[in-house]
Amino acid sequence: MIQQKVGAVLVVGGGIAGIQAALDLADTGFFVYLVERRGAIGGTMAQLDKTFPGNECSM
Amino acid sequence: MNIELLTLTDVEQVEGEIGRFRVKLRQRPRYVNMDRCMACGECARVCPQEVADAFNGGITTRKAIYLRYPQAVPLKYQIDPQRCLKIQSGTCGACEKVCQAQAINWEDRERSWTVDVGSIILAPGFQPFDPRGIRTWGYGIFPNVITSMELECYLSTAGPTQGRLIRPSDGGPVRKIAFVQCVGSRDENNCGHGYCSAVCCMSALKEAMLAKEVGGDVDVAVFFLDMRTPGKDFERYYEKARRRGIRFNRCRVHSLEPVGDCQRLYFRYITNEGRPARETFDLVVLSLGMETNADARGLAERSGLQLNEDGFLDTSSFQPVATERPGIYACGVYTGPKDIPGSVVEASAAAMAAAGHLAEVRNSLVRSVEFPQERDVAHEEARVGVFVCCCGSNIAGVIDVEEVAEYAKHLPHVVHVETSLFACSQDTQEWIRRRIEQLGLNRLVVAACSPRSHEPLFRETLKNAGLNEYLFEMANIRNQASWVHAHAPREATDKAKDLVRMAVAKVVLAEPLPPVQANVNPTVLVIGGGVAGMTAALGMADQGYPVHLVEKSSQLGGNARHLYRTWKGEAIPEFVESLVERVKAHPYISIYLRSQVVKAEGFLGNFRSTIRKGNSPLILDHGVAIVAVGATAYKPQEYGYAESQRVLTALEFDKLHAVGDERVAKGRSFVFIQCVGSREPERPYCSRVCCTHSIQAAIELKEEDPSREITILYRDIRTYGLREKLYKKAREMGVVFINYDMHDKPSVRLGPNELYVQVTDHVLHMPLSIRADVVILATAIVPHPDVKDLAQVYRIPINEDGFFQEAHAKLRPVDFAGEGLFLAGLAHYPKPLDETIAQAMAAVAQATRVLSIRRKDVDAIKAYVVEDKCDGCGLCLDVCPFGAIDWDPKSGGGEGTKLVRINAILCKGCGSCQATCPKDGVRVAGFTYHQLMEQVRSCFAA
Amino acid sequence: MLSIFDLLMDYVQTGRLELDPRLHPETTTFHDSCHYGRKSLQAFGHGYFEEGRWLVRQCCPNYVEMYPNREGNYCCGGGGGLWSVPFHEERVFHGRFKARQIRNCGARRVVTACHNCRDQMEKSLRKEYDLDVEVVYLWELLARSLAAPGRRSSGGSR
């Protein structure tokens, strides 16, 4: 059993919301596990507007 | 670097509690080694299995080994085990044979492990409703009935038809399109979903406009129940669509019939004038709603959470991203249907909430990499090393790599050339590093693929070898030569030589760039003491940042002081009271009442704002500012408001209702008039909250006394998302809804003790006079006058309606284009309390990101001034889009020549200044005039 | 309680009835009556949509659909007892949708299981809208499709 708080966050879902949350957390000093059930992140938004594909996310 | 991306992974089990969760994860096999796959695509080329591509709505096909989409992150292939012949029947294996990177791994197996985390954020998203089961719409039966997602693909220039609009059945032209709204939403009968999906009206509008754009004379008709465009700038777009000639019909389409050979579709409907009509269309588009998918339901179960009857997670308005289980947060469509900006806002809010209780362990697990001391090469002669990549056969299969390498050896300054199978592989990195050290190389050119994907990797290699990372250049001989000139190997090889020569010419002039570091003042200025401002102030202060909270009036609370209940029924006064108490008690928050910001200077990290409190000015230094100045209510002139005490605004009514005023208490008949001041020519936006508010008030009145007669006169009922439930409840309780038209507004006649409201009934098409005791006007939310002043003080843009303009409507909803400034609340756009709170939390998350920049180096590609060339003409000042250039005070005044200086934090390196400067007095590091010029020249130097 | 559909399907599936699909080559469609379909779905949780189609297909290989169909099917116009009451004009007027549907689908034979629908279509719509079709009961079709001993085609489905 872990006693102390853990400085990591689990983000479930690699769509636009998950990506945003993960970037916000990683940039402010937390280690993030970004879990996506498909083979690539991007979610619905990558599908939606082809002029804003998932490459907006600067990993 | 501090994000571990786990694809094909599911959450199995969640144990533990806030601060220390233990989560069991399960990863399905990809059958492709992620470290080895270079995404060259050879495998997919030879794979014999064609599979319908779900990413493109099944319109196109992909292979059994595939990328989800061309820009996929991570850019690694994956094998669909259900379709792979090797996995299914042990045959084939063609991909393995062609993969030179040896990335195919048939032995890949499912693995489970646990991770320890302090917080969990759930954002599993949604799936579009599947209309297949509902035969009356004929989806899956008639090829020309398609979904909105499929139309999106047809309209996309990157899609299967390159953006041409065609009839799926035969590729014929499309002359008439019908959009059918609310498919899978607001329809308990057919799909069991009573809620509104909140995004489909707007997406249909967008697609309708795109369709008009693509096929100029195409006729587009939208069949809708209520047009729901309550978002920022949405109503304007709706108006634009109407002017563009898109027809809007308020009618539910019950079923479709094929005409003749099924190429066209026919249906009957009722026109807006109440007459039956029939029409034939080439294409029928079903605007799909959202629903929670099975994975998201399972996730809730495994996380120990309950979904509501609609399949979404219920959250409190006051804590919009917190779930019932402390430490677990949710955002996006999981908490109810919403659009992209709404999801982005909630995601940031969830990040803030998740970080909030982990403040003491911040930075405890992040990793940073140590690099060796940088070698000073500024005064060395250029010694360029060139590595030519084969990319398996992707480059070498077309281009004679040896010939290119041989050619490169004779280029000036080149001291070493070699080829490699995969320049980006792990071992090649190590090899290049050793070569740099052994041979004393001080510049590197890699002739391979795109710098957009691989420059960061090679820069890292340079750093590892003790070289400045900017002494590097890529020649993109794959994407720009071997792949696009595959049938002309000679020309491709010649082009590759040119590209290498140009890269060498550029890199020779490259200079080592020192890292740019920002000095950031950690203090935060929050302007506005309403709920948004207070939430933001508390969020920042709780993380230990000192906060100045500036409020114009004499008390905190803002507009929320006039509100009683959220749409979910929570009591607002108690919430506001406790918020005020917490802000007042917080040791890190200084409150300035009766104060206003009058002047500001500086930039991200170092702002200096002057506030006026009474007559005395006060100077506050701060690193970032969050602007939350709110909005005010429209004061109506219409509907007899000025003449009668019985005509009230919604806020006035709430107050009288709360105190038990006899006009309300004894009233038998109430009429609500919607869109008073909103959606008018002079204010062409929807105020977003008023439909919900009126319906909620109507329900309360009915609950107190069911015999009361309550009528709501509306243009479109906009109870978006889960708020639709209220609309349904009101109708069930007997509230009468009468639709009125913009051009035939109701009127109010004053009687001695009562009022008479005249309106044309939309069903009977006959005039109606309703006797009312009280008429309640749902008045618009209008921008606060302060918005204009602050826009000038901080040079932030405002939109046509007078609200602040965020940096990007979809992806950066709480940032301003000018860095270090953030916004939240009604100053951005009318919105209910829960969305205001989420936005304030998101502003906190973004501000925190900026404040932690101190630990981070900024990209060094910035403009700099060449002092002995700049003559201070100042042409560059006007063209800089970021206001990063100003006069250098050191040089100005007296006899000295006037010079400009560049603020490296504000500069983004676009080079507008460089292209404007007639004297070569300002250069963008890494892309100097000379470097670009040398590239041009060397292009013709063969 | 067993519905006529269940009974007939059972007979066909167990071989008690042998059908000869060569007897009815004409294009045939099936009309979903509201009682066996929508109403049954609402009242008993099961609408008889697929059973009737299956049976018709056993008899008539040349089968077409009317659209919309099944739970979205149009009323024949004789529903709600309208066939047996004296609202003649209204009944014919309401039948225009069905008549159009029948004409559009191109069938020469309409099969249905409901007597009300059958009467409306056979005795009224056919005349009033000049439809070149015959309307038969489901069991009538089966009876007319019975394979005579010795005439049964080899390789037929069992």
Added chain:
Amino acid sequence: MKHRFRIIAFACHWCAYAAADLAGTARMAYPASVRIIRVLCSSMVHPHLVLEAFQRGADGVLVMGCREGECHYLDGNLRAKDRLSALEDMLETMGIESERFRLVWCSSAEAERFTQACVEMEQTLASLG
């Protein structure tokens, strides 16, 4: 078409260069005469660079940036448009047909638009001889 043209394309990192990358990924062939020079923004292209290219023997020059209103640097592409449109007259007076110089706006996903622009330029050059 034996004569080999030489076309210089200044492509902005965020959109046009990305579209060119995508054209590669999608194996969309376009004339081999095109040489891309990556710039961060179309507004970075100094008019001298265009003139130098023609002087050195370029048959055509393309400046490619983000679609209007989608510039990564707010309005850099509009600035480039203002600045470089003026070049056309200058080119004419120098005896260079203004058709040899073109501004093209395309998004990062519009590989088709990118290749199309290259093809059209080559066709223009062929017709000019």
